[in-house]
Amino acid sequence: MFEPIPAHLSLRDRIVQDLLRKIESEQLRPGDRLLSERALAQEYQVSRTALRDALRTLAGLGVVAIRHGKGVYVQGNQGLALGQALWAPFVVRPDTVSSLFAVRKVLETEASGWAAEKATVADKEHLLCIIEQARAARQPDGRIDLDKAAEADQAFHTALFVAAGNPIAARLMLNLLDLLAEVRKQSLSIEGRAWLSIREHEKIATRIQHGTAKAARTAMLDHLNGVEAAIIAELTPSQGSSPTAPQPI
Secondary structure (H helix, E strand, C coil): CCCCCCCCCCHHHHHHHHHHHHHHCCCCCCCCECCCHHHHHHHHCCCHHHHHHHHHHHHHHCCEEEECCCEEEECCCCCHHHHHHHHCCCEECHHHHHHHHHHHHHHHHHHHHHHHHHCCHHHHHHHHHHHHHHHCCECCCCCECHHHHHHHHHHHHHHHHHHHCCHHHHHHHHHCHHHHHHHHHHHHCCCCHHHHHHHHHHHHHHHHHHCCHHHHHHHHHHHHHHHHHHHHHHHCCCCCCCCCCCEEC
16 A cells, blocks of 8 residues: 655655545545554655654644554545645646745845845855856857756855845745756746846845845846746747646656
8 A cells, every 4th residue: 555655755745745645545534543653664665753754744734643652543634735735746837936936036035135134255255156157157159058057046046045144044945946946947948048047146146245135135026027927938828829838846
């Protein structure tokens, strides 16, 4: 009934996703008692620590009830829809892109302002160094090495949160990295977008360097709005053309 789980997700997320599928398909029903902790860990081929983390996550959703000394029971499906939304594969399409960018605009716009106010000299130098590395992705013929551009893009947005000095915001952003990877790939493949993003990053970094928080926030918001619009335009078929197939992560 339980199978070793695939390696593209974290251990916790793999277990959560598998148990949600089993409850949805009614292989597990409300009132059913799960195998013991030791047996489940052996079935999934994971540590008991990873298993406990997954069970606590499901308990937080209300999908299972952990009864100490008695075991773990399927509680019902009241948290199933939320669980599926959180752990189902992310598909790149206009509505999911808009949802993701709505979160990014809150986190990254504010983080840019915080960075302008709090970044150390070393933080600012690091951001400018990343910009130089990104510029090196542009080849003599004008083409962009997309692998280098993607690496620099992730490095810039990650370093921004370090410079912002807010570890909670940084942790939230890090949790989005798996979703951002495919969206980044989609945006950088759009003609001209990779170089434009590099220039926009440079503008943000310069405003952080000067300590102008309001201007840094504006530059970041303009950047995110531009990237979002470009991706949605790419995903939305023009009249008479065939749609671009959604890309799952």
